[in-house]
Every structure is written in C-alpha cells, then in structure tokens.
Amino acid sequence: MDRPVNSPETMIAVIRRYGILPLFKSSIPGWSVEEKTAPGCWFDTEGVLGPWDWKIEAVQQGDIAYGRFIGGKAAFATVDWYRHLMNWRRSLPVYRMAVGGRYKASTKSDRLNKSMGPVILDAINKNGEIKAEGIHGLFPTVKKNTYDAVVRYLQMGTWVVVGDIERVYRGPNLTYSGWQRTSLTSPDQLFGPEHPEASAPAWARLFEAETGSGGNSTDCSPEESRQRIISHILEMVPEASTDILNKII
Numbered sequence: 001m002d003r004p005v006n007s008p009e010t011m012i013a014v015i016r017r018y019g020i021l022p023l024f025k026s027s028i029p030g031w032s033v034e035e036k037t038a039p040g041c042w043f044d045t046e047g048v049l050g051p052w053d054w055k056i057e058a059v060q061q062g063d064i065a066y067g068r069f070i071g072g073k074a075a076f077a078t079v080d081w082y083r084h085l086m087n088w089r090r091s092l093p094v095y096r097m098a099v100g101g102r103y104k105a106s107t108k109s110d111r112l113n114k115s116m117g118p119v120i121l122d123a124i125n126k127n128g129e130i131k132a133e134g135i136h137g138l139f140p141t142v143k144k145n146t147y148d149a150v151v152r153y154l155q156m157g158t159w160v161v162v163g164d165i166e167r168v169y170r171g172p173n174l175t176y177s178g179w180q181r182t183s184l185t186s187p188d189q190l191f192g193p194e195h196p197e198a199s200a201p202a203w204a205r206l207f208e209a210e211t212g213s214g215g216n217s218t219d220c221s222p223e224e225s226r227q228r229i230i231s232h233i234l235e236m237v238p239e240a241s242t243d244i245l246n247k248i249i
Contacts, residue, residue: 004038005050008057011037015064018236019081020229023051023074027248028240031233033076049178056165056180065187066162067155071248079191081232084225086158086187088249091222095157109149116142116150121159121186129163129185151184161187 005011014036015021022032029035033051034042043052058076059066065082068074069089077085089095093103097110098117105111119138124130139147154160163185169176220228230245 002036004041005033005036005054006038006041008054011051011054012058012061012064015058015076016078019232020070020077020085021075022070023055023076026071026073027244028233028237031237031240043178052178053167056167059162059165063191065190067160068152069155069158069161072152072156081229082158082187082191084229085249087220087225088222088229089156089158092157095153095159098154098157098159109153112146113150113153116147117154117157117159120147120150121154124160124184124186125189128189129183131181131183135184158187160184161190163190 002014002017003010005014011033014033018031023034025032025034037051041048041050043050055066055076058064063079065077065079066074069077069085093101094110097103097105097114098121100118103110103114105114116139120130120135123134123138127134135147135151136144151160161184163183165183166181167176168179168181170179226249229249230242233245233249234240234242
C-alpha cells in the first residue's frame with residue numbers, strides 16, 4: 001500500500017513507484033497524485049499548497065519528466081518509462097510534424113502545430129531551455145492560448161517537457177501563494193543520451209530520422225514500448241480500463 005503523499009519526498013517516492021502518474025484525477029480511478037495525497041495536504045486546503053508546490057522538487061530531481069503528456073494533462077514519468085513513451089509517440093506521423101515529418105494537416109489545430117511546432121522546438125534546442133515569454137517573442141501577434149495549445153501538442157509528442165519551475169513572490173511582503181513560472185526543455189537534453197559514449201547529442205540523432213520512430217532509445221519497437229507501458233499501468237492499477245489506456249497512451 002502506498003504511503004499517503006504528505007511531503008515532496010513521499011510524492012517523489014510514489015511517482016518513482018508508479019513510473020507514470022498523472023497529477024490530477026483522471027478517468028482511471030486511483031491513478032493520480034491527487035488521489036494519493038493525504039487529507040489536508042491538497043492545494044485547495046487553506047494555507048497548504050501541497051503537490052502543486054511539491055512538483056517543483058520532483059522536476060528538479062533531474063530524472064523525472066513533467067508535462068502535459070497523458071491525455072493532454074499534467075503527468076510525471078521516470079526516465080525509463082518516459083523513454084518508452086518517447087519511442088511510441090515519436091513514431092506517430094501526427095507528432096512527427098514537429099520535426100518536418102510528412103502529415104496531412106487537415107484541421108486548423110494540425111496546421112498550427114505543423115507551422116509553429118518546429119519553430120518552438122528549434123528555439124528550445126538552440127537555447128537548451130525557453131520560458132513562456134520567450135515563446136511569446138517568437139509569435140508576438142499570436143494569442144497565448146494558441147501557442148499554449150502548440151506547446152501541449154509538443155509535450156504530447158514527447159518533444160518537450162517542463163525544464164524548471166520557479167516560485168514567484170509577489171506583493172509588498174513578497175508572498176508566495178502558488179504562482180509559478182515554468183520553462184521548457186527537451187527530454188533529450190533533460191535526460192541526456194541513453195548511451196553516454198555516443199558522440200552526437202541525443203536530440204540530433206533523433207532528429208536525423210525522417211521516417212520510423214525517430215529515436216528508438218529502447219530495446220524494442222514503438223508498439224512494444226506502448227504495450228509495455230499499458231501492461232505496467234495495469235499491473236500497478238489492476239482496475240484500470242484497457243480501452244481508456246489505449247486512448248491516452
């Protein structure tokens with residue numbers, strides 16, 4: 001039985017135990033940090049920020065990915081399981097648009113992802129990390145919710161994760177009430193190459209492939225990676241619906 005999440009340390013331990021874990025309640029009961037948080041420690045309790053704040057420590061571990069990559073919503077993943085997710089998601093044509101892959105962009109959102117995604121990703125890879133204001137600078141005439149949607153697309157494609165989160169202290173007394181600033185990076189730069197002896201950076205090797213998985217950093221095919229993730233979640237959460245997992249993984 002999991003120890004209730006009541007500190008950054010217990011939250012990180014639960015994330016590492018599950019390998020992939022959403023922050024908020026999802027369509028799979030029991031599979032979230034929120035549901036594993038001790039009573040009185042969730043951030044809607046007066047004076048307690050809980051996991052909303054503790055996720056900063058989780059991100060700063062350096063071996064835990066955080067971003068909107070499960071159903072477009074916030075989730076955590078340890079490096080091993082995130083590499084499997086990369087192996088699967090980067091094999092899909094819809095996400096390969098971000099690196100110039102061929103895909104018929106038939107909807108408005110697809111066209112935005114195809115045109116803006118590579119620009120944002122290129123800026124992240126050139127700078128190592130980029131903050132929200134940096135993304136706004138790339139598209140000064142585009143509304144924030146538009147480029148936020150493209151960033152979410154890049155996170156779903158496993159091209160981008162949260163790099164760091166800073167607490168923001170506001171007002172005359174410099175009070176912290178949960179306001180945060182987030183920067184973005186690539187998981188390739190966050191985790192580094194799987195094989196350190198490789199001379200080329202991981203992201204460069206991944207981007208060279210025009211077809212296929214575009215970065216099979218595991219010992220199996222993209223579909224095998226997907227099935228390993230689903231099997232692992234079912235092992236950790238037996239009551240999970242296979243149909244739902246097939247939709248969100």
